[in-house]
Amino acid sequence: MTIRTRFAPSPTGFLHVGGARTALFSWLYARRHGGQFVLRIEDTDLERSTRESVNAILEGMTWLGLEYDEGPLYQTERFEHYDAAIDKLLENGQAYRCNCSKERLDEIRDEQMRNKQKPRYDGHCREAQVSTDEPHVIRFRNPDDGDVCFTDLVRGELAFSNNELDDLIIRRTDGSPTYNLTVVVDDADMEITHVIRGDDHLNNTPRQINMLRALELPVPEYAHVPMILGDDGARLSKRHGAVSVMQYMENGYLPEALLNYLVRLGWSHGDQEIFSLDEMVQLFSVEGINRAASSFNTEKLNWLNQQYIKDNDPARVARLLSGHLGKRDIDPAMGPDLVAVVEAQRERATTLEELADISLFYYSDPESYSSKASAKALKPAALEPLRMAGEQLAKLENWEREAIHAVIKSTVEKLDTGFGKVAMPLRAAVTDGAPSPELDLTLFLIGRGAVIRRIDNAIAHIEAMGEA
Numbered sequence: 001m002t003i004r005t006r007f008a009p010s011p012t013g014f015l016h017v018g019g020a021r022t023a024l025f026s027w028l029y030a031r032r033h034g035g036q037f038v039l040r041i042e043d044t045d046l047e048r049s050t051r052e053s054v055n056a057i058l059e060g061m062t063w064l065g066l067e068y069d070e071g072p073l074y075q076t077e078r079f080e081h082y083d084a085a086i087d088k089l090l091e092n093g094q095a096y097r098c099n100c101s102k103e104r105l106d107e108i109r110d111e112q113m114r115n116k117q118k119p120r121y122d123g124h125c126r127e128a129q130v131s132t133d134e135p136h137v138i139r140f141r142n143p144d145d146g147d148v149c150f151t152d153l154v155r156g157e158l159a160f161s162n163n164e165l166d167d168l169i170i171r172r173t174d175g176s177p178t179y180n181l182t183v184v185v186d187d188a189d190m191e192i193t194h195v196i197r198g199d200d201h202l203n204n205t206p207r208q209i210n211m212l213r214a215l216e217l218p219v220p221e222y223a224h225v226p227m228i229l230g231d232d233g234a235r236l237s238k239r240h241g242a243v244s245v246m247q248y249m250e251n252g253y254l255p256e257a258l259l260n261y262l263v264r265l266g267w268s269h270g271d272q273e274i275f276s277l278d279e280m281v282q283l284f285s286v287e288g289i290n291r292a293a294s295s296f297n298t299e300k301l302n303w304l305n306q307q308y309i310k311d312n313d314p315a316r317v318a319r320l321l322s323g324h325l326g327k328r329d330i331d332p333a334m335g336p337d338l339v340a341v342v343e344a345q346r347e348r349a350t351t352l353e354e355l356a357d358i359s360l361f362y363y364s365d366p367e368s369y370s371s372k373a374s375a376k377a378l379k380p381a382a383l384e385p386l387r388m389a390g391e392q393l394a395k396l397e398n399w400e401r402e403a404i405h406a407v408i409k410s411t412v413e414k415l416d417t418g419f420g421k422v423a424m425p426l427r428a429a430v431t432d433g434a435p436s437p438e439l440d441l442t443l444f445l446i447g448r449g450a451v452i453r454r455i456d457n458a459i460a461h462i463e464a465m466g467e468a
Contacts, residue, residue: 002034003036005196006037006195007068008039010041010045014244014245016243017245017258024066025223028280032281032284032285035193038068040071040186041072043074043075044075054072056244065259073186073190081185090138094141096125096126096139097128098130098139118164139167144162146162147160148205148210151221152202152222154289165210168207180204184208184212187212187220188217193220194223195223197222197223202224223286230295245258252353253301253351259277260304261300266289309355321355321356324352324356335362335447336362344441361431361434368432369428369432373427383463385425386462387459390459393452394448399444404443426455430454
C-alpha cells in the first residue's frame with residue numbers, strides 16, 4: 001500500500017501556524033514512508049472562500065518548502081462527484097430530503113436545551129415524501145443504533161454511540177454540498193490512506209466513517225493532533241501575537257526554524273531540540289505525537305531562530321536580510337558588504353528584523369547622539385581622543401583591521417590613558433551605542449569616509465553641548 005496523506009485547508013483566511021503544523025505532520029508522514037502528499041483546497045463555502053486566501057495558503061506552503069505531489073485540487077471543480085455520491089445515498093435510502101423550517105429547528109433545539117439534552121435533529125422528515133420542487137436540504141440518515149469504533153493513531157481505541165449522532169445535512173438548499181460529505185468523497189477518490197488533522201475534527205470522524213461505509217468506500221486511518229494553545233492556556237489566536245505563517249516571514253524568521261519549532265510543538269524524539277529537515281523525515285512517527293495540547297512559546301521559537309541564523313550560510317542570511325533593510329529605506333549596496341555585516345552581527349539577533357535594526361548604523365550616520373552610551377561617552381574629555389584618532393585614521397594608507405587597531409592603540413599610548421577613554425567615545429561616535437562587534441571590525445566595516453564624518457559629527461555635538 002502506498003501511503004497517501006493530504007492537507008485540506010479552507011481558503012477563508014491566511015495559513016495559520018496550526019494548519020502549518022498539520023501540513024508538516026502530514027508531509028513528514030508521507031515522506032517518511034515513501035508516500036505522496038496531496039494539497040486539497042476545500043472551497044465549497046462560496047461566501048467565505050476567496051482567491052486571496054488561496055494565494056496566501058500556496059505562498060505559505062512554498063515559503064515553508066512543503067512541496068506537494070498532487071494539487072492544488074479544488075473542491076469547487078468536483079461537484080459532479082459529490083452529486084453522484086448523494087444520489088447513491090438517496091437511492092439506497094441512506095439520505096433523505098428535509099424541508100423543516102428554521103423556526104421548527106430552533107424550537108427543537110430550544111426544547112432539547114431546556115431538557116438538558118444534546119441538540120440534534122429529530123429525524124422528522126425521514127419518512128416524509130418531500131418534493132424536489134420545494135426548497136429543501138438533503139440529510140444523511142445516520143444509523144440508529146450501535147457504535148462507531150476506530151483506532152486513532154494518537155489517541156488509541158475510540159468509540160462513539162450512533163444515537164449521539166444526528167442526521168447531518170449533506171446538501172444545502174442552494175444545491176452545494178457540505179463539508180462532511182465532500183471530505184468523505186475526496187478522501188476516497190484521492191485514495192487517502194492516512195488523515196492527520198486537528199482534534200477539533202474528532203467529532204466529525206464517526207459521522208464520516210458512517211458515510212464512507214454507506215457508500216461502500218474504504219475507511220482511512222485517522223490521527224487527531226491536539227490543538228495549539230497560547231502561553232496563557234487559551235486556544236492560540238491573534239491576541240497571542242502572529243499566527244499567520246507569512247507574518248513570521250515578515251517578522252524575520254527563517255522557514256526552517258519555524259518548521260523545527262512546529263515539529264516539536266506536539267512531537268518529540270528524546271531530548272533533541274534542533275532537527276534538520278532530513279532528520280525530521282527520518283525520525284518522525286505518529287506514535288511520537290503527544291496526546292496533550294501544546295503551548296506556543298515565542299521565546300523558544302526566538303531561541304531556535306537565533307540558532308539557525310548563527311549556523312546558516314551567511315550569504316543566504318544576507319540575501320534574506322536585504323529585504324528587511326530595504327523596508328527601512330536602506331540600500332545595502334550603499335555600504336559595507338552585507339555578508340560581512342551578517343558575520344559580525346548574527347550572534348546578537350534572534351530574528352532578521354532584529355538583525356536589520358541593530359545593523360542600520362553600518363549604512364547610515366546617527367541622526368543624533370541620544371543614547372545612554374553616547375551621553376556617557378561623548379563629553380568634553382572625549383574631544384582630544386576623538387580628534388587624535390580621527391587625524392590618524394584619515395591618514396591610513398590601508399583601511400584594514402590591523403591598521404585601525406594600531407591607530408587606536410597608538411592614541412591610547414600617546415595620551416597615556418586607559419583603552420576605554422579612547423574606545424568608548426569612538427564607538428559612540430560611529431554607532432550611537434548600537435550593539436556592535438570589536439571596535440576595529442566596526443570601524444573597518446563602516447568605512448573610512450563614514451568613520452571620519454561621524455567622528456567630526458560627534459566632536460561638533462560635544463562642542464555644541466558645551467556651548468549650550
